[in-house]
Amino acid sequence: MVGHSGGVVADRLITREEGRLVLEKPEAIKQQLKARFAQVSKNRSLVDELIAERREAAKKEATE
Numbered sequence: 851m852v853g854h855s856g857g858v859v860a861d862r863l864i865t866r867e868e869g870r871l872v873l874e875k876p877e878a879i880k881q882q883l884k885a886r887f888a889q890v891s892k893n894r895s896l897v898d899e900l901i902a903e904r905r906e907a908a909k910k911e912a913t914e
Contacts, residue, residue, distance in 0.1 A: 861875050
């Protein structure tokens with residue numbers, strides 16, 4: 851794709867820091883996340899599990 855100034859428009863990149871600067875295309879990040887969570891059952895809700903853990907932690911804090 852050519853920009854208004856005649857230069858080439860680069861792909862959109864996402865930055866993050868892990869002791870170093872990392873530039874990645876959103877599609878690459880999406881593929882990494884899919885691979886990371888591929889073993890999680892589609893019937894399992896990580897969100898519901900996290901909410902339950904947070905509620906349990908809040909109950910423990912309230913009783914201390």
